[in-house]
Amino acid sequence: MIIGEILSYSFLSRALIVGFLISLSSSLLGVSLVLRRYSMIGDGLSHVGFGALGIASVMSISPMALTLPVVVVSSFLLLRLSERKSGGDSAIALLSSSALAIGVAAVSIGGVNTDLNAFLFGSILSVSRSDAWISLAVSAVTLFSYLVFYHQIYASTFDPVFAKATGMKCERYTNLLALLTSLVIVVGMRMLGSMLISSLLIFPALSAMKVAKTYLKVSIIAAAESVVAFFIGFIASYALSLPTGASIVIVHMCFYVLMTAIGWIARKG
Amino acid sequence: MQLIEGKNITIGYDGEAVVSDLTFSVESGDYLCIVGENGSGKSTFVKTVLGLIPPLKGEIVFADGLRQDSIGYLPQKSQIQKDFPSSVREIVLSGCLNRHRRLFGYSKEEKAKAQMIIERIGLGKIASSSFQELSGGQQQRTLLARSLMATERLLLLDEPVTGLDPQATAELYALIRTLQSDGITIMMVTHDIHPALNDANKVLHFSHNAYFFGDKDEYFRTEQGLKFLKEAGHDHR
Structure with missing residues (x-):
């Protein structure tokens, strides 16, 4: 059985656990990000993450130690940019490509020891034991905060003006969301690659919204879709020797098409 | 009993006054x-x-027991996303977050209260429906139910009938009248003369660099009031 085969390798079972937790966390955060029209922020952050990863490899310091603070700080910066009435989207696009350029330059300075391909498109080989622990901690924090503040995040997403008028500190939840998103991106980036990680935030939410019309159902379906797509993609990548990140995203894409069709049929029928 | 009072306050943005020396009170x-x-x-x-936003000068005083964050606010509809996935019940429940203290989820009392309000506003049959699939009138009633979750004393409605057809408008006005006769104080921003003419007892009229605050009858004898009547085609009175 192919699953038994995967589990017999310790680095693969580690990657399986990390991927599962990242998929779950990212899908839940994604619902709120997509509804707040913050999809671009996830994309921007992953590019910034790549830049930081490149610099970390040149300076030969621990990738997490540099990437984590840089991405967290950038998330707050990107959030402020996106709230601007005009020019916010262009600013994010510029920041993304600048970070990408810096990363590529850094990697080329680093020379043959660094694998550009793994940085861009991920590698399950890069999930070390310490990475696994960090991602376990990050996912636990994300899931716990998400469950505790579920209703507050919902209310400040649905109608921030009402939420503020009833005394809710909306900025707090926006900042929390930005913080959790950057944590998930940094942890997930090593495995999925910085070019593909943002799809893990966006695809589950968009697919779920095709078939579900209440917030709770969208959240549950997004989480389920994300986890199932991850497992299928992971196994397929092992069986067909495809890059893991790419196969997972392709499965997400298939689910998206499928759920769009289901939603369309449900509306007509 | 006086709920809200402002004496000679100046309001505006970024230090720039929009209305000066405003005095009003809501009983x-x-x-x-x-x-x-x-x-x-x-x-x-x-x-x-x-x-x-804070007043530029003076302060608004609230009666004992009425907190500023427990005003039942019905915002203008335009600010809510049309494609947001949410059930009526989810929206109504979110109104009580100003007093919410539990770590996980809503309490039994909060859920019971939401159900009661949903029935009272006549949303019982569509409580599990999706907000985006409701008619304009049903959507406004959902948001009204949410503001009732936040308060039982004072509703502040910001242009509640914008975009509604005449029948839905009439139904919403009737509902607001019922709530008012149940003892809930109403403050309503409106472009429509009818609630001012038929339902209100007080009017606060803003015009550039001036305002009127007083009883309805008095208002419709002022120049501003007569002009409003005329514009709305009610000048035969």
């Missing part, structure tokens, strides 16, 4: 209509009452 049981042209200060007034 328990009042039905106050807030009228005036666009840009005359209605939205500024609403935001100041809600505490979203």
Whole structure:
């Protein structure tokens, strides 16, 4: 059985656990990000993450130690940019490509020891034991905060003006969301690659919204879709020797098409 | 009993006054209509009452037991996303977050209260339906139910009938009248003369660099009031 085969390798079972937790966390955060029209922020952050990863490899310091603070700080910066009435989207696009350029330059300075391909498109080989622990901690924090503040995040997403008028500190939840998103991106980036990680935030939410019309159902379906797509993609990548990140995203894409069709049929029928 | 009072307050944005020396008060049981042209200060007034922006001068005083964050606010509809996935019940429940203290989920009492309000507003049959699939009138009633979750004393409605057809408008006005006769104080920003004429007992009229505050009958004898009547085609009175 192919699953038994995967589990017999310790680095693969580690990657399986990390991927599962990242998929779950990212899908839940994604619902709120997509509804707040913050999809671009996830994309921007992953590019910034790549830049930081490149610099970390040149300076030969621990990738997490540099990437984590840089991405967290950038998330707050990107959030402020996106709230601007005009020019916010262009600013994010510029920041993304600048970070990408810096990363590529850094990697080329680093020379043959660094694998550009793994940085861009991920590698399950890069999930070390310490990475696994960090991602376990990050996912636990994300899931716990998400469950505790579920209703507050919902209310400040649905109608921030009402939420503020009833005394809710909306900025707090926006900042929390930005913080959790950057944590998930940094942890997930090593495995999925910085070019593909943002799809893990966006695809589950968009697919779920095709078939579900209440917030709770969208959240549950997004989480389920994300986890199932991850497992299928992971196994397929092992069986067909495809890059893991790419196969997972392709499965997400298939689910998206499928759920769009289901939603369309449900509306007509 | 007086619920809200402002004495000689100045309101505006970023140090720039929109309305100066405003004096008004809302008594328990009042039905106050807030009228005036666009840009005359209605939205500024609403935001100041809600505490979203501070008054430039003076302060708004709230009666004992009425907290600024427990005003039942019905925002203008335009600010809510049309494609947001949410059930009616989810929206109504979110109104009680101002007093929510539990770590996970809503309490049994909160859920029971939401159900009671849903029935009272006549949303019982569509409580599990999706907000985006409701008619304009049903959507407004959902948001009204949410504001009732936040308070039982004072509703602040910001142009609640915008975009509704005549029948839905009439139904919403009737519902607001019922709530008022149940003892809930109403403050309503409106472009429509009918609630001011038929339901309100007080009017706050903003025009550029001036305002009127007083009883309805008095208002419709002022120059501003007569002009409003005339514009709405009610000058035969």
